[in-house]
Amino acid sequence: MLSNDEKFRQFLQSKGLKFTPERQAILNCVFASDRHFEAEDLLIDMRQHDLRVSKATIYRTLALLVKGGLLREVIFGEKHAHYEHVHDHEHHDHLVCSGCGKIIEFTDERIERLQDEVCNKHKFRTISHRLQITGLCEDCINAGISE
Amino acid sequence: MLSNDEKFRQFLQSKGLKFTPERQAILNCVFASDRHFEAEDLLIDMRQHDLRVSKATIYRTLALLVKGGLLREVIFGEKHAHYEHVHDHEHHDHLVCSGCGKIIEFTDERIERLQDEVCNKHKFRTISHRLQITGLCEDCINAGISE
């Protein structure tokens, strides 16, 4: 299996784009941890590691990483973009707690299959899908937090 | 069953809020047709019917309609909000065509049940959920349109 590095490099090459130090640095930083993040998080994270890239370049590179299939864009309660790694092995969906913001990931093969069935019925060709359930997690329910 | 009018009126009253002519006009306009729309669409629509309300009031009222359970906020490809009517009879999900923007609604009881099952497993209390599949519709596939 290709490393993220090679995957991105190949994607850029196929589009006639360049693999610059800035893109390398962003790529490293994005894949250094495995959590959901947004553009601002990444910027702060990079600054803390003394990697200086402009905000504009971060936005431009994140868009490329999505196009190249290395990141997936997810939109939670807020209206700005969040990103997560694309894992080659599985697609997953999210439970988003509106009490504490916690995000629980899950996969359910049966749901995936039913989605495929719906698409077939409508002669629709899936590119991507997103299932998100908003609610309250166990901790918040116990803490008596309500919507 | 309550009309939208009565439902909104009751909601407002229960919160100590007022039923103003502006809110009435927006309510009428929102429920005059049955499609997905965004704030700007509504503004234009109202202007064309010579109903003048400020953009600020539209935003403020849409938020109230969501809180009151008359509208549901859905977020498609773009990062701004879209709205749809809440039908008392069913929740539905969306197939969004990235070729022509068409939106196909569907419901599948089995998927709903599996979602409940997932939530139970995680002791998560659902407030709302959203399933959206992005892809190409039959027409766009036949027209040879690709992502």
Add this chain to the structure above:
DNA sequence: ATGGGTGCAAATGCTTTGCAAGTAC
């Protein structure tokens, strides 16, 4: 009468873009 509501314009917050200078290929 009074607490909420409205319009307006300014502010916000995320994201995109124009441009001049730099650089990977």
Add this chain to the structure above:
DNA sequence: GTACTTGCAAAGCATTTGCACCCAT
């Protein structure tokens, strides 16, 4: 050498907010 890239600051866009005046209850 020539596209493609970058950083910066300015622009964009949807949405929110402060404020002075207005009105439904």
